[in-house]
Amino acid sequence: MNLILVIEDDPRIQRALQRQFAAEGYEVHVEGEGPSGLAACKSMRPAAVVLDLMLPGLSGRSVCKEIKAWSPDTPVIVLSAVTEVADKVLLLETGADDYMTKPFSPRELLARVQAAIRRTHRKVEAILQGFGDVSIDLTRMEIHKSGAPVALTAHEFKLLRYFLDNPGRVVARDELLNDVWGLSFHLTTRTVDNQILKLRQKLEPDPANPVFFRTVHGVGYKFVPGV
The missing domain is CATH 3.40.50.2300 (Response regulator)
Structure with missing residues (x-):
C-alpha cells in the first residue's frame, strides 16, 4: 500500500x-x-x-x-x-x-x-490478546474488563498496543515518546506518566498498586501480562 x-x-x-x-x-x-x-x-x-x-x-x-x-x-x-x-x-x-x-x-x-x-x-499484528481480566480485540479496537467495555482515547490505545508488542521489556520514557507519540515538538516525559496513569485507572485491578503496568524507577515502565 x-x-x-x-x-x-x-x-x-x-x-x-x-x-x-x-x-x-x-x-x-x-x-x-x-x-x-x-x-x-x-x-x-x-x-x-x-x-x-x-x-x-x-x-x-x-x-x-x-x-x-x-x-x-x-x-x-x-x-x-x-x-x-x-x-x-x-x-x-x-x-x-x-x-x-x-x-x-x-x-x-x-x-x-x-x-x-x-x-x-513494525507493530505485531494480532487479532485477540489479553491479560488478567482484560480482553482486547485489536481488529475491532474493542477492549473489555471483566466483560464490560472500556473506552480508550487514540493515544491510550496506541500506548497499550506498544506494551502488548513489548511484554516484559523495560521501556524508557523517551523511547515511548519517540515510538508511540513520534512527535517532532518538545514534550516532557510527564506526558508519558499521565498516559500510564490513565491506563492503570482503566485496566488495573487496583490502580494504586499496579501489577501489569509497572514503574521501573529511574528508567521507565515494564508491561507484565502474565500475573
Missing part, C-alpha cells in the same frame, strides 16, 4: 507534495476540504495522511480525531502555521503521529511520513 492522502487547501502546497511523493514512487490523492478528506481516507485506506489543520468544512483537528477513532494505526502527519505549545498538546489528544509547522521542507516531511509508516509496519 503506497497511497499518500494529502488533505490541504493550498494549491501550492498540494502541487509541491504531489511532486515530492510521486518522485519517491508513491501514489498521491489530494483533497481540499475536511469532509471530503475524511471520506477519502475511509474509502481509500492510505498508507499515511498529511493533514492541514485549517480546512474548509471540518477542522483538521476533527478530521484527525475521526481518522484515529476509525483507524488508530493510520499515520497522520499534521501541517499548520500554529506554533503555540498548547495547540500542539491539544493536537496530541487527537492522536496525531507527527507535526510540522509551515513553512516546511517537503523532503523533511517525506522523511517523517516514511518514518511514521515504518513505525506502523
Whole structure:
C-alpha cells in the first residue's frame, strides 16, 4: 500500500507534495476540504495522511480525531502555521503521529511520513490478546474488563498496543515518546506518566498498586501480562 492522502487547501502546497511523493514512487490523492478528506481516507485506506489543520468544512483537528477513532494505526502527519505549545498538546489528544509547522521542507516531511509508516509496519499484528481480566480485540479496537467495555482515547490505545508488542521489556520514557507519540515538538516525559496513569485507572485491578503496568524507577515502565 503506497497511497499518500494529502488533505490541504493550498494549491501550492498540494502541487509541491504531489511532486515530492510521486518522485519517491508513491501514489498521491489530494483533497481540499475536511469532509471530503475524511471520506477519502475511509474509502481509500492510505498508507499515511498529511493533514492541514485549517480546512474548509471540518477542522483538521476533527478530521484527525475521526481518522484515529476509525483507524488508530493510520499515520497522520499534521501541517499548520500554529506554533503555540498548547495547540500542539491539544493536537496530541487527537492522536496525531507527527507535526510540522509551515513553512516546511517537503523532503523533511517525506522523511517523517516514511518514518511514521515504518513505525506502523513494525507493530505485531494480532487479532485477540489479553491479560488478567482484560480482553482486547485489536481488529475491532474493542477492549473489555471483566466483560464490560472500556473506552480508550487514540493515544491510550496506541500506548497499550506498544506494551502488548513489548511484554516484559523495560521501556524508557523517551523511547515511548519517540515510538508511540513520534512527535517532532518538545514534550516532557510527564506526558508519558499521565498516559500510564490513565491506563492503570482503566485496566488495573487496583490502580494504586499496579501489577501489569509497572514503574521501573529511574528508567521507565515494564508491561507484565502474565500475573
